[in-house]
Amino acid sequence: MADRAVQISPAFWLSLTIVALIGGSAAMVALRADSFALAPHDWAALRFTVLQASLSAGLSGLLAIPTARALFRRRFPGRDGFVRLMAAPFVLPVVVAVLGLLAVFGRNGPLNLGLAALHLPEVSIFGLQGVVIAHVFFNLPLATRMLLHGWQAIPAERFRLAQSLGMPPSAQFRHLELPLLRAQLPGILMMIFLICLTSFAIALTLGGGPKASTLELAIYQALRFDFDLGRAALLATLQFALCAAVTLMAARFTVAQGFGAGVASHQVMDGPSGWRRGVDAVMLAAVAVFLMTPLLGVVVKGVPGLQDLPAGIWYALLRSVAVALLSAVIATAAAVSLAQAVAKGQKWTETVAMLPMAASSLVLGTGLFLALHPFLRVETVALPVTVVVNATLTLPYLFRLLLPELRQIQQDYGRLTASLGLPPTAALRYVVLPRLARPLGYGTGLAAALSMGDLGVIALFAGDSGATLPLLVQRLMGAYRMEQAAAAALILVGASYALFWVFDRIGSHYADA
Amino acid sequence: MKTKLLAAGLLTIATQVMAETPVLTVLTYDSFTPEWGPGPAIEKGFEATCGCDVQYVTAGDGAAVLARLKLEGDKTDADVVIGLDTNLTASAEGLFAPVTAPANTLPVPFSDANFVPFDWGYFAFVYDNTKLKTPPKNFKELAASDLKIVIEDPRSSTPGLGLLMWVKAAYGDQAPQIWADLADNIVTVTPGWSEAYGMFLDGQADMVLSYTTSPAYHLIAETDATKSAALFDEGHYMQVEVAGKTAHTNQPALADAFLAYLTGDEAQTTLITTNWMYPATTPKAGLPKGFETLIQPTKSLLFPAAEAESLRGKAIEEWQTALSK
Structure with missing residues (x-):
């Protein structure tokens, strides 16, 4: 019993902190409001937000299944590099990514x-x-990588057994891979839906006009131009409600796999030959072209400005890296703790851990600003605030990545560790972490890279010194210096990606060891 | 007891240091303070004479500056605010103290009890003169053409709001029709100026909403003469950027001195080629070489601040409806 209490409390306190931070910032904004009313176009914004987020999540999930499957069962030169490079789009700053996409899909x-x-x-x-x-x-x-982790976590004996039983690929799919999808896909779809829910710059820039207005834009308008704090708070609440509804729905559709533990970790599988090999090859080639050409565009645009960078860039880079590392470490520790609590049966914690996904960074920043401003000069805490906010905002990604694996570990080893009476720290060290290495490395890398790119909050707090790299890119773009901005963006992407690569590499090193 | 003494001692030292060099806190937008912006030179220039320490605090764009000031309310540290424009000042009622404005050389008479203008510009559509030989001469010609334009969203950017006011000032009640006719020319609407301008330079559109002074940047800083602004015969709407002294400043004399410096010859000269706008008062040395190549609108459009504020909500509504069809 005492053991249980020790395990519950960190997750409980963490949950409380998250709710206080996310809910509290919205409440701070609401407290300063004079009136609460939505604008006439807000409902259209809600409809468009849900529509684009559903389509984006559905299509990403649909394409991720054959991609992850092909990556799982095929081996080709450069496969590991390909898998790792696939994370790159995710860490691109939005403006940079949009210009990269335009370079491919645009007019010229x-x-x-x-x-x-x-x-x-x-x-x-x-x-x-x-x-x-x-x-x-x-x-x-992101979806591909999450599914790939799932595939890799299926004990290899199962596939060998299926093959020795002479199961055709379709039967293997039904008996081995479908349960995996049922366990993982709802969570993945939910996560992408939530990422797209708070989309602002992409929806606006590529949406083509006010038809494509999202809730996040409405919040921006309310906070910046109309100073209508009541409307901003209402819109933020609407986002939270959507987030809670989607999280609960995904939890309902998730079915745990329960194959039982295997001995052999993943190993090279011989995929079916014949036409299936061709399909896999085409799928991977198409995805590679789709993801890599815009990245190539970013590199091509960035290189010319590299000789002419502003003096402040290296300090900005240093600041960004420090912020990213700190927030990634905090987010990782918090995510492991929360995901373990959920794997052990605390369902409500799942909703709390996903809550930051629905948080508008502008509302979060404004709320924190209102909370801190009476007590200190906010410029002096710009970087600590950014660390905390980034850790909170990246937490759900990590949580989502770790949860399926932790559930599996709990199911496979939970009773064993309990019967052995392993103390929680020992269980973590000898049972959990070795099996969690791959998603943990990937997730921490992702969190670090995302924290490098995020500027939603720092812009509210920054003084004239202390700019981070994304803020510098924005300032350069705002002063006609597009070439320098492209070069600084390239450095940002390079650094984010390097951070990601290091953590991901460490993760797979331990997973393969 | 010891700690109390220590605290008292430290406090005394701190107060003395503060008494020796007073701090002037200047709240401004993001693009004012970088090493390539006007901020550093103006800080250095003013500190040379004021015996004070100028500290900048930044917030996004002009709208963000105002939002921040409102969030801070009467607890603001800011003594001076730089970077609101006349579409925003009316809603800043009560936050600023009266100032005496020096004479300016704006093309329209401008005076405001609480604000001094420090620079200004005309909104205009900028194009590549090697690709577009005969630019449209007004909104109607633009709407009738196949030209693709990229504009900024009036709900999230000050140039976007400026364009909205431009169409309103030129066409009044017919503005919704103009927007409906322009709908098929608009490639996309971006959240801010930099995304729009970046997309234009990338070749995603034939024209972009920017300023008549934008070609001067390319000409002077990049020796690139391929960018021009289209002259519209309806007239061009102006953006007048202003600065003011906050109502709650504890450095009123320094704030006044700073505003005087900002509108003086030295700072005005700096602003031209760092903010790439026209100075509020043309410096004695005149405008830099290259500015004479810019188009000169014959008619300047500008709503008084109060009118701009009262028009804004309805104009955004009209714009949104016309473009959502």
């Missing part, structure tokens, strides 16, 4: 030049299709 991009050569009409990326393409660009890699 290869797609439209090709169409023109064939005398076909130009395809516009602007509109709902553009918003969805951009969101798939960001989230397909």
Whole structure:
């Protein structure tokens, strides 16, 4: 009993902190409001937000299944590099990614030049299709990687058994892979839905006009131009309600696999040959082209400005890296604790851990500003605040990555560790962490990279010194210095990606060891 | 007891240090303070004479500056605010103290009890003159053409709001029709100026909503003469950027001195080629070489602040409805 209490309390306190931070900031904003009313267009914004987020999540998930499956069962030169490079879109700053996508799908991009050569009409990326393409660009890699972890976690004996029983690929899919999808896909879809829920710059820039207004834009308008704090608080509440509804729905549809533990970790599988090999190859090639060409665009645009960078860039880089590392460590520790609590049966914790996904960073920043401003000069705490906010905002990603594996571990080893009477720290050290290495490395890397790119909050707190790299990119762009901005963005992407790579590498090193 | 003494001692030292060099806190937008912006030179120039320490605090764009000031309320540390424009000042009622404005050289008479203008510009559509030989001469020609434009959202950016006011000032009640006609020319609406301008430079659109002074940047800083602004015969709407002294400042004399410096010859000269706008008072040395190539609108449009504020909500509504069809 005492053992149980010790395990519950950190997760409980963490949950309380998250609720206080997210709910409290919205409450701070609400407290300063004079009136509460939505604007007439807000309902249209809600409809569009849900529509684009559903489409983006659905399409990302749908494409991720064959991609992850192909990656799991095929081996080819550069496969590991490919898997790792796939994370790159996710860590791109939004503005940079949009310009990268435009380089490919825009008016002068290869797609439209090709169409023109064939005398076909130009395809516009602007509109709902553009918003969805951009969101798939960001989230397909994430969904693929999460599914791949799932596939890799299926004990290899199962596949060997299936093969020795002479199961055709379709039967293998039904008996081994479908249960995996049922366990993982609802969570993945929910997560992408939530990522797209708070989309602001992508929806606006590629949406083509006010038809494509999202809730986040409405919040921005309310806080910046109208100073209508009541409306901002209402909109934030609407986002929370959506988040809670979707999280609960996903939890309902999730079915644990329960194969039982295996001895052999994943190993090279021989995928079916024949036409299936061709399908896998085409799938992987298509995904590679889709994800890599915009990245190539970012590199090509960034290189010319590299010789002419502003002096402040290296300090900004240093600050960003420090912020990213600190927030990644905090987020990882918190996510392990929360996901373990959920795996052991505390269902409500799941909703709390996902709550930051629905938080508007502008509302969060404004709330924190209102809370801190009476007591100190906010510029002096810009970086600590950014660390805390980034850790909170990246927590759900890590949590989502770790939860399926922790559930599996709990199911496979929970009774054993309990019967052995292993203390929680020993269980973590000898049972949990070795099996968690792969998603843990990937997740921590992702959290670090995301924290590098995030500037939603720092912009509210920064003084004239202490700019982070994303803020510097924004300032350069705001002063006609597009070439320098592109170069600084390239450095940002490079550094984010390097951080991600290191953690991911460490993770797979321990997983394979 | 010891700690109390220590605390008292430290406090005394701190107060003395503060008494020796008073701090002037200046709240401004993001693009004012970087090493390439006007901030550093103006700070250095003013500190040379004031015996004070100028500290900048930044917040996004002009709208963010105002939002921050409102959030801080009467507890604000800011003594001076730089970077609101006349579409925003009316809602800043009560936050600023009266100031005496020096004479300015704006093309329209401008005076405001609480604000001094420090620079200004005309909104305009900028294009690449190697690709577009005969630019449209007004909104109607633009709407009738196949030209693709990228504009900023009036709900999230000050240039976007400026364009809205431009169409309203030129066409009044017919503004919704103009927007409906422009709908098929608009490639997309971006959250801010930099996304729109970046997309234009990338070739995603033929024209972008920016300023008549934008070509001067390319000409002077990049020796690139390929960018021009289209002259519209309806007239061009102005953006007048202003600075003011907060109502709750504890450094009123320093704030006044700073505003005087900001509108003086030295700072005005700096602003031209760092903010890439027209100075509120043309410096004695005149405008830098290259500015004479810019288009000169014959008609300047500008709503008084109070009118802009009262028009804003309805104009956004009209814009949104016209473009949502």
